[in-house]
Amino acid sequence: MRYLELNSAVLQKQNGFFQLEKDLEAARAFEAEAEQQMRRFPGPIERLRTLIAEGYYEDFFARYSEADVLELSDLAYSYGFRFQSFMAISKFYKDYALKSNDKKQYLEHYEDRVVATALHLAQGNMEKARSYVRAMMEQRYQPATPTFLNAGRARRGELVSCFLLELDDSLNSIGFNLNTAMQLSKIGGGVALNLSKLRARGEPIKGVAHAAKGVVPVMKLLEDAFNYADQMGQRKGAGAVYLNVFHWDVEDFLDTKKINADEKSRIQTLSLGLIVPQKFFELAERGEDFYVFAPYSVYQAFGEHLDDMDLDRRYEELLAHPAVKKRPLSARAMLTRIAQTQFESGYPYIIYKTNANRAHPLKRLGQIKMSNLCTEIFQLQTTSFIGDYGQDDQIGYDISCNLGSLNIVNVMESGQLAESVHTAMDMLTAVSDLSQVSNAPGVYRANQAFHSVGLGAMNLHGFLAKNHLRYESEEARDFARSFFAAVNFYSLERSMQIARERGVRFEGFELSDYASGVYFDPYLTQDFRPRNEKVQQLFAHIPLPSPEDWARLKKQVQQHGLYHAYRLAIAPTQSISYIQNATPSIAPIVDVVETRTYGNATTYYPVPFLSEETFWYYKSAYHMDMYRVIDLVAEIQPHVDQGISTVLYVTSETSTRELARLYIYAWKKGLKSLYYTRTKNLSVEECVSCAV
Structure with a gap:
């Protein structure tokens, strides 16, 4: 396959650097093949009418007029979207795009998947559907895999998984x-x-x-x-x-x-x-x-x-x-x-x-x-008591994870931080409202009571490298502190607005630290806007909440309540990061050119924004000081009401005693969890370092 040859040519360095243009050539070659396998229709409306009749899509026209659907399709296609890496396009078409029952034809372009997701989540509200299409086409927000994969399909799994x-x-x-x-x-x-x-x-x-x-x-x-x-x-x-x-x-x-x-x-x-x-x-x-x-x-x-x-x-x-x-x-x-x-x-x-x-x-x-x-999920839970036949069961609260992520690079460059968080909260709320997991009664009960969601983020290392900031630096911690404090503010603001609009608060709100106002105390006594001049410049065109804004929000929340018991959780994005051409979650990268094997095919993924200039800002996690990585997570954690999936990267030279010290350091820094520990054998040279 020509695109695999082109993609592997990335590693064949010229003038001492990777041939990054080969990756884009591979993406275009895959795009051409996908177009040959794409089923053709006279137009967007005919396409949807046919696929609805054949049982591929839900009936969108039960809630939208043909003019509405055509408007959203035109809006999505107006962006002239092109995938920015071979990994992105291959991942989308192999794992997300709707296919014919015999798997021989593609039935969706990226724009079509976005429109189907927006139509389903907006439930007939055209204003919301437009904002959803814009957020996804501009790749400011990406729903998690179960939502992006299943929304709008007639034969689908749950929107949460x-x-x-x-x-x-x-x-x-x-x-x-x-x-x-x-x-x-x-x-x-x-x-x-x-x-x-x-x-x-x-x-x-x-x-x-x-x-x-x-x-x-x-x-x-x-x-x-x-x-x-x-x-x-x-x-x-x-x-x-x-x-x-x-x-x-x-x-x-x-x-x-x-x-x-x-x-x-x-x-x-x-x-x-x-x-x-x-x-x-x-x-x-x-x-x-x-x-x-x-x-x-x-x-x-x-x-x-x-x-x-x-x-x-x-x-x-x-x-x-x-x-x-x-x-x-x-x-x-x-x-x-x-x-x-x-x-x-x-x-x-x-x-x-x-x-x-x-x-x-x-x-x-x-x-x-x-x-x-x-x-990354941290929510209250109560035990269910299951009786014998003829006895009543006492169903407690179990938990479902309703996730999606902001793309930090695109949010920052668009200048639409507040708008992006608000739209993301609306889309996550729709998923919560539409999720009826009836075969798990504890999950169903908690979702009805708490409307919990988990908005996260991706592309932190990509943003830092693109702006010539080192991941382990004080500037990186300053940026992360300010960005996630603002995300916290705007997620609270939108949750309050939804509670006010619907007249519904999450169950037990009056007993929460939000109702007492205690939750807001740190934001009233500290200013979380950036302290470093370079970081201040990055936010030059983005309004950030001041202590006075937090004081105003506190009063509004105490008056109107919150719709969501839980709002933020930073998951370890992978597949959706590839689609967005983003570095995963808030984690550091592992390699400047990542190697992934699917079946018997190997794919090489150059990190986003890689160039001879940014190369030096893409230090591998395996060569980073894990204490500084924990420090960065610790700057973000106070602004995330749930948790942050945090991987430790160690080498064959790391001792068990040193790893144990990292556990204790993370505890002292206030982390809520540690995810995997990834180990790398330094005695084995990688293909990236020896490629010519």
Whole structure:
């Protein structure tokens, strides 16, 4: 295939630099092939009428006139859009564009996918549909994959595809959540489950000693369930399980990811995460032992589950209780064990539970207990109690992830920061309103109550490099601080406006820190506008909120409320970053030319805005000081009401002790989570560095 040859030619340097023009040539060659495979129609209206009749699209004309639809199509095509990289165009046509049932013809250009998404989310409101088309065509905002892929299709999956469930300590609950996880996996959902309430291996059942089998067999059941319910083979099931570090089974839990683990206990495809309260890190710092507890013995002694207790405050109480089964482990040795497991597998994720709940604006409504597959979702959760036949179930609050991301470069260069955030919040609100996940009752109930969304961002490293700012610099932290403080402001503003327009507040608003006004205190006493002169110039044409603006917004929120209980979450964008020709999320790049293998084809992706000038600002994450990377995330986190998916990049020269220090540093800097740890073997030279 000619486009693959052109794309690989990027690495064949001329005059000491990559042949970047070859990537654009590859994109144009792929575009020509896609046009040959595109089904033709006399015009936009005929196209939609035909595809609706053939069962590809929902009936847009039930809500819009032909003139409306034609206007939106003309608007989208007026931009003269062209993909800016081979990766972008190939990713769109292979993974997102609507295809004929036999997969032999493309039925959508990029503009058509944008229009279908806008028509579906706007639900007949032409003003909103226009703003949605503009935001997506100008690539200021990008819906997450499930939304962008499915919106407007007659045969579609859900617009959200990430869910969080919690198990109670009963076989009814295990069976119920196993079924719910399979139902969600069937529709393409990734599901995280908190196993921390399950009794430990060897605890009694109905008074029979040593009857409980612990968390590992439940993990095996879940792994098999996700492998079975895989969206008819179109997409692999994806699951994650979380466990509190003070749970008796924590060692067994971590051992499932050992390379030499017994096949009966080894977990191959499930992701693992540890829920770690502050108390554990305090004990590790002091070099003391920490005690793991048998959770059923805790429940019997206190009438509360171990994972629901504030262990920072009640740890000593648990230690002192004679009926609580416990045993000591070295806290520092556990940190080392976690680091070793991460070097081997990338897991476990780490959830800083105390940090998450300390910053939680809804702490009087409930506590944050876990996170999702990508560790950026932090919302309150309550346990469902599943009764026997004839008994009523008590359905609690579970969580769905409703995501989308701003493209920082395009938002900044358009000068439309407030407008972009407002439009993004409207589009995410539409997804929340349209999501009816009836086969997961806890998810359904929470979505109806809280209308939670997660607006994120991408292309931070791209923006910094394009503007000759180093990722590890104070200027980068200054920019990030100002940008995300403003995103926070405008997301709150739009949520307040929606609450005012609809006369609807999220459930329990009156108990939140927004209603009391406490949430706004830092913004009234500090000015988060940029301090550095160069950064000030970057915002020269973009209004940023002052403390006075924050004071005004505080009064409006207290008067009108908020529609969304949660608004912001920065996910680890990948596919949608490729489509936007953007660097992923707020993360640093890994290589200036990324190598991706799909099937038996290898694709090379030069980072956006790469040139001989910007090359020096594209330092690989593997060569960065991870402390400075954490510092940048820590500047953003106070302005994000949920979390930030944060990857640590280490090399074969990094020790387990150094990795453990990074865990502690991230905790002290106020991060809520750490995602994967990626390891690179420095002894192996990469093709990029040796290409000629």
